Amino acid sequence: MIDPRALPKAELHVHIEGTFEPAQIFQFAQRNNVQLAYPNVAALEQAYKFTDLQSFLDLYYAALAAIRTERDFEELTIAYLQRAQAQGVRHAEIFFDPQAHLERGLSFETVMNGLWAALRRSRSEFGITTALIMCFLRDQPETSAMETLELAIPHRDKIIGVGLDSAELGNPPSKFQRVFDRARAAGFLTVAHAGEEGPSEYVWEALNLLKVSRVDHGVRSMEDPKLVTHLAQMQIPLTVCPLSNVRLRVVDRMQDHPLKRMMDAGLRCTVNSDDPAYFGGYVADNYSAVHEALELTDDDLVQLARNSFTSSFIDDDTKQLYMAEIDGLVAAI
Ligand code: ADE
Numbered sequence: 237m238i239d240p241r242a243l244p245k246a247e248l249h250v251h252i253e254g255t256f257e258p259a260q261i262f263q264f265a266q267r268n269n270v271q272l273a274y275p276n277v278a279a280l281e282q283a284y285k286f287t288d289l290q291s292f293l294d295l296y297y298a299a300l301a302a303i304r305t306e307r308d309f310e311e312l313t314i315a316y317l318q319r320a321q322a323q324g325v326r327h328a329e330i331f332f333d334p335q336a337h338l339e340r341g342l343s344f345e346t347v348m349n350g351l352w353a354a355l356r357r358s359r360s361e362f363g364i365t366t367a368l369i370m371c372f373l374r375d376q377p378e379t380s381a382m383e384t385l386e387l388a389i390p391h392r393d394k395i396i397g398v399g400l401d402s403a404e405l406g407n408p409p410s411k412f413q414r415v416f417d418r419a420r421a422a423g424f425l426t427v428a429h430a431g432e433e434g435p436s437e438y439v440w441e442a443l444n445l446l447k448v449s450r451v452d453h454g455v456r457s458m459e460d461p462k463l464v465t466h467l468a469q470m471q472i473p474l475t476v477c478p479l480s481n482v483r484l485r486v487v488d489r490m491q492d493h494p495l496k497r498m499m500d501a502g503l504r505c506t507v508n509s510d511d512p513a514y515f516g517g518y519v520a521d522n523y524s525a526v527h528e529a530l531e532l533t534d535d536d537l538v539q540l541a542r543n544s545f546t547s548s549f550i551d552d553d554t555k556q557l558y559m560a561e562i563d564g565l566v567a568a569i
């Protein structure tokens with residue numbers, strides 16, 4: 237059996253704020269004089285029992301109170317890159333949620349400068365190429381997203397695309413059609429969370445109205461045969477996050493996860509960690525979990541790793557280098 241950590245892979249769906257580990261939350265809170273609602277790490281971890289997406293988001297946003305400075309963003313990102321390296325990540329496309337920081341009084345520059353201080357060292361220090369994707373919080377008004385987009389435009393050289401995250405139900409992609417039109421006109425690629433808790437109709441909207449290059453999650457697409465046919469024909473990548481789906485009760489048990497059925501239907505699936513500090517594992521742990529529960533073969537795992545590179549936004553030459561690394565590993569087993 238292939239060790240999933242040894243498999244070179246791209247991670248295409250990870251929220252940097254979702255990599256904030258409990259110990260680091262307390263470390264930052266202490267040095268920034270921020271009072272948390274929990275007395276210690278163990279008490280905080282006890283609260284990581286989620287019933288749905290919103291119950292997780294409430295904790296995820298609350299923990300961000302501990303992040304105040306550029307140094308915090310830099311250290312958060314370096315800690316992720318260290319873990320990602322140990323998980324065999326060669327390329328990471330990282331989401332961030334500026335609105336969650338702006339509303340706490342931080343500046344867009346504090347967020348960007350901190351993230352960038354880490355990412356500019358990533359290739360040389362960790363052997364990981366990176367890209368940044370800025371997400372709009374879909375439970376905030378369209379006007380807030382538009383203002384955030386204007387703040388990002390001067391940083392277009394450091395931000396490859398925009399996405400859509402936070403509470404999905406009741407916040408369809410159509411709400412952000414004008415924002416995404418403006419983002420594409422400014423040169424950003426687009427992705428969106430769709431079909432995680434929301435219906436397959438939201439996946440259609442993400443494709444048709446937001447013109448996304450990838451769908452984040454998309455697991456509920458399986459409820460719509462016409463959509464499955466379309467996604468398969470167009471080879472639209474889906475960034476599936478199995479441990480997240482179990483922890484947020486999108487599926488009851490890992491054995492019920494649709495990933496294998498999605499692959500068998502010809503969908504271009506990738507496996508990712510989403511918010512690894514909250515969901516019990518980083519990206520290779522997600523590969524291991526589906527390998528065990530869904531009886532995936534080594535070939536399936538290799539296919540998922542190949543899909544992660546073909547679905548990424550890196551240039552073709554770098555893509556070929558990473559694919560050759562996979563070929564090398566396959567030839568050696
Ligand atoms: N923000 C962080 N993780 C998320 C998820 N899984 N779905 C929607 N918004 C998120």
Ligand code: ZN
Nearest residue numbers: 251401429510
């Ligand atoms: Zn996500």
